[in-house]
Amino acid sequence: MDGPLTLGPGAAAPRPAGGRNLHRFANPGRFLRATGRLMPVLWAAALAVLALGVAWALVFSPPDWQQGETVRIMYVHVPMAWLAMGGYTGLAILSVMSLIWRHPLADLTARELSPVGAAATALCLATGSLWGKPMWGTWWVWDARLTSVLVLFFLWLGHAALVRAFDDPERGARAGAILALVGFVNVPIVKFSVDWWNTLHQPASVTRMGAPAMHVDILYPLLVCTLGYTLLFAAVVLARTRAAVMERRVRALQLARARREDATPA
Amino acid sequence: MTRKKRRLMVLLLAGLGLGTATALTLTAFQDNLVFFLSPSDVAARHPGGDRAFRLGGLVEAGSVERHTGADGRPTATFRVTDGPNTVSVTYAGVLPDLFREGQGVVTLGKLQPDGSFRATEVLARHDETYMPPEVADALRRTGHWNPSEGAAPPAASWNTAPRQGRVGG
Numbered sequence: 001m002d003g004p005l006t007l008g009p010g011a012a013a014p015r016p017a018g019g020r021n022l023h024r025f026a027n028p029g030r031f032l033r034a035t036g037r038l039m040p041v042l043w044a045a046a047l048a049v050l051a052l053g054v055a056w057a058l059v060f061s062p063p064d065w066q067q068g069e070t071v072r073i074m075y076v077h078v079p080m081a082w083l084a085m086g087g088y089t090g091l092a093i094l095s096v097m098s099l100i101w102r103h104p105l106a107d108l109t110a111r112e113l114s115p116v117g118a119a120a121t122a123l124c125l126a127t128g129s130l131w132g133k134p135m136w137g138t139w140w141v142w143d144a145r146l147t148s149v150l151v152l153f154f155l156w157l158g159h160a161a162l163v164r165a166f167d168d169p170e171r172g173a174r175a176g177a178i179l180a181l182v183g184f185v186n187v188p189i190v191k192f193s194v195d196w197w198n199t200l201h202q203p204a205s206v207t208r209m210g211a212p213a214m215h216v217d218i219l220y221p222l223l224v225c226t227l228g229y230t231l232l233f234a235a236v237v238l239a240r241t242r243a244a245v246m247e248r249r250v251r252a253l254q255l256a257r258a259r260r261e262d263a264t265p266a
Numbered sequence: 267m268t269r270k271k272r273r274l275m276v277l278l279l280a281g282l283g284l285g286t287a288t289a290l291t292l293t294a295f296q297d298n299l300v301f302f303l304s305p306s307d308v309a310a311r312h313p314g315g316d317r318a319f320r321l322g323g324l325v326e327a328g329s330v331e332r333h334t335g336a337d338g339r340p341t342a343t344f345r346v347t348d349g350p351n352t353v354s355v356t357y358a359g360v361l362p363d364l365f366r367e368g369q370g371v372v373t374l375g376k377l378q379p380d381g382s383f384r385a386t387e388v389l390a391r392h393d394e395t396y397m398p399p400e401v402a403d404a405l406r407r408t409g410h411w412n413p414s415e416g417a418a419p420p421a422a423s424w425n426t427a428p429r430q431g432r433v434g435g
Contacts, residue, residue: 012319018334057281062398062399062429063398063399064397064398064399065394065397065398065399065401065402065403066364066402067364067396071396094372096277099273099277100270100273100274100277101270113424133389134388135362135363135364135365135392136362136364136390136391136392137362137364137388137389137390138389141301141389142301143301144301166383173340181277181280181281182284185284185285185288188293196292196299197296197299197300197301198300198301198302198304198322198390199301200302200372200391202391202392202393202394203393203394204394204396205394205396208394210420210421210422211420211421211422211425212421213393213394213395213396213418213421213425214394214395214396214421214425215396215397215398215401215425215427216425216426217398217429218396218397218398219396219425
């Protein structure tokens with residue numbers, strides 16, 4: 001079916017197989033049907049895993065030998081940091097799809113993704129600051145890790161603002177995609193800042209060469225929390241994208257009706 | 267070449283150019299991006315006493331002395347080491363909770379003519395180990411680790427150790 005998200009004049013032309021496979025998911029009707037079945041499962045899984053993870057992390061996991069109970073901030077901070085970077089990688093992939101294949105659903109998803117990614121990054125910065133004051137002795141320092149994550153936060157905000165700044169949504173999406181791809185150079189800088197330069201922020205505990213420098217009684221609840229927050233992140237972004245698709249459809253129907261009423265003389 | 271292929275090529279080329287430019291910029295500003303100098307950096311570069319900089323490393327075991335200054339403020343002297351080199355530090359003020367021998371610290375201050383470092387700010391640096399108290403106690407009791415000597419032993423030797431003698435849940 002051809003919804004309000006038409007693919008433009010090029011849509012009818014024969015396409016190579018790869019392009020056709022990608023455009024299968026660009027069909028808004030099929031997207032709504034598939035995600036409609038998925039959404040209840042996704043919400044239920046997110047809430048169940050989060051309930052388990054949060055209870056395990058906040059109540060049943062041990063304190064750290066020198067951080068004490070403050071270590072529990074990490075169970076929010078680390079998943080939010082991973083989501084901030086993983087989500088931005090997702091935004092970059094959507095931007096490539098948008099720029100090369102002119103994938104309209106990728107545009108809509110990117111538009112709905114960036115406020116959620118900005119929220120995750122803000123939570124990462126806020127929880128990190130709350131941890132830093134009692135542990136380091138300062139709320140904030142301008143070391144390479146903290147500064148590059150702040151830049152990541154501004155990139156999320158910039159993308160959210162830029163795609164909404166144009167009267168023509170397609171031009172907004174194009175500009176946002178270019179900004180997102182240029183900003184992607186920051187993601188490896190965030191990840192490797194603690195290895196390339198000496199920073200106040202500690203190096204990676206989980207994703208490092210050799211065994212994780214984290215006891216399993218702390219590591220497992222962290223991984224469960226990460227899965228829970230990731231499912232929640234996906235559910236929120238998908239729900240926003242579904243709402244955006246339906247909004248466009250309503251607007252197109254209203255437009256069509258207005259045109260019909262104009263055409264029939266009263 | 268289809269339009270899509272051309273757009274893909276343009277994108278790849280732009281990405282390559284941007285990546286190279288970023289890598290070159292970061293390499294050029296390498297010295298400005300470090301948050302602190304280690305005692306070996308200080309020994310190699312001899313930063314002058316007129317500029318404040320950050321000195322980072324581990325607090326040497328047995329080097330911490332705490333006094334009360336003439337004005338009633340707590341003062342501390344300790345040595346910061348990175349293995350081959352050591353710098354002694356004096357600091358007037360309250361030390362962070364995590365400060366202890368064997369802990370990483372980052373101090374801000376100026377070098378004195380006698381080669382010591384007068385700090386105006388001391389931050390504790392946490393390393394990447396996360397360990398329940400019972401496991402840390404067990405490592406200390408069995409002599410596998412003395413926290414005031416430095417970093418914990420390889421993680422694989424303790425990160426699945428059972429938490430024995432734990433109190434409560």
